[in-house]
Amino acid sequence: MKGTQHVKNLCLIMALALVAGCSGGSDEEYFEGVVSLRVDVEAHGQQIPPRALHWFFGRYMTWFVKDGDYVIRFSESNQKAVWYRADENREYQLRSCDDHVTWTSADAPISDITSVTKLDETREIAGYTAHGLEVRSRADDGTISVTRYWYVPELKVNPEWFSANRTLGWDQVYQHIDSLIVGSEEESDLVSVRRFATRIEAREVADRLLELPDMDIRRASLDTLLGTPPCPMPQ
Numbered sequence: 001m002k003g004t005q006h007v008k009n010l011c012l013i014m015a016l017a018l019v020a021g022c023s024g025g026s027d028e029e030y031f032e033g034v035v036s037l038r039v040d041v042e043a044h045g046q047q048i049p050p051r052a053l054h055w056f057f058g059r060y061m062t063w064f065v066k067d068g069d070y071v072i073r074f075s076e077s078n079q080k081a082v083w084y085r086a087d088e089n090r091e092y093q094l095r096s097c098d099d100h101v102t103w104t105s106a107d108a109p110i111s112d113i114t115s116v117t118k119l120d121e122t123r124e125i126a127g128y129t130a131h132g133l134e135v136r137s138r139a140d141d142g143t144i145s146v147t148r149y150w151y152v153p154e155l156k157v158n159p160e161w162f163s164a165n166r167t168l169g170w171d172q173v174y175q176h177i178d179s180l181i182v183g184s185e186e187e188s189d190l191v192s193v194r195r196f197a198t199r200i201e202a203r204e205v206a207d208r209l210l211e212l213p214d215m216d217i218r219r220a221s222l223d224t225l226l227g228t229p230p231c232p233m234p235q
Contacts, residue, residue: 031155031180033202035063042192055233057193066205068161078230083212086161092212097231100216106167111139113169116176119148125182126197128152133177135169145188149173155180155200 038060041053058077063070068086083092084106092103119132130150137145159178162170183196220228 028156028158030067030158031202032066032205033200034205035065035180035182035197035201036199037061037063037183037195038198040194044190044192046190052233053191056230057191061195064205064209066207066210068158069210071210078233081213083210089164091167092217094213094215095231100218101212102218102220104167104220106165109166109169111137111143111145111169113137113172116172118176123150123183125150125152126200128155128182128200130182131179133173135173137169143189145186147184147186149181150183150196151177151179151181152200153179155182155202 039054039058041050041057043053054076055078058074058079060075062073064073070084072082074080074082078096080094080096082094084090085092089106090103091106092101094101113135115134115136117134119134121132122129123132124130130152133149133151135147135149137147139145156178157174157180159174162168162174165171180200182200184194186193
């Protein structure tokens with residue numbers, strides 16, 4: 001799979017976790033808790049085994065989210081965990097074959113968002129009525145993607161936490177919504193990827209659950225990530 005698509009889909013994984021906890025300086029209460037997700041993937045025009053697709057995109061994910069920060073933990077995936085720090089506007093990631101954590105700044109876009117449109121559609125997700133938002137974008141390699149995000153209006157987030165995040169396109173997306181995203185459906189030239197919450201639990205999240213592991217932390221450029229292949233899949 002193309003390197004740009006690899007990073008783009010990693011960022012889309014992250015997109016589902018752009019949620020926040022309770023803000024101490026405001027009367028507005030923002031979502032804090034744990035979100036569990038299932039991933040379904042289908043390749044277009046390529047004979048790729050389902051196990052390989054899930055190794056690339058993940059099969060199940062669990063988010064611990066609080067105050068604009070989060071950690072995503074993966075199962076059956078090349079990725080082990082991804083962290084986002086809103087105050088730093090940084091993504092940290094740990095792959096299953098690495099002995100260190102890699103961080104990148106989220107201030108550079110990896111694709112051009114051409115439109116963001118609220119939809120009149122709703123669907124039931126994990127016991128909530130979710131509303132649709134369609135995002136169309138074009139990557140540097142010419143890959144076109146259309147992604148439908150599903151958000152729950154009563155589960156609030158603070159858009160200001162993500163106003164600097166150009167890598168995920170939230171500087172534009174969060175001009176339109178202020179709610180928790182609980183699902184996505186991505187259609188690109190290569191794959192269809194569907195990620196939907198199976199459980200949403202609003203509860204207090206201990207700070208220790210969001211801590212980075214006691215490992216070497218190295219910076220990586222976006223170009224480096226574009227050229228990094230997935231970890232070898234276990235036999």
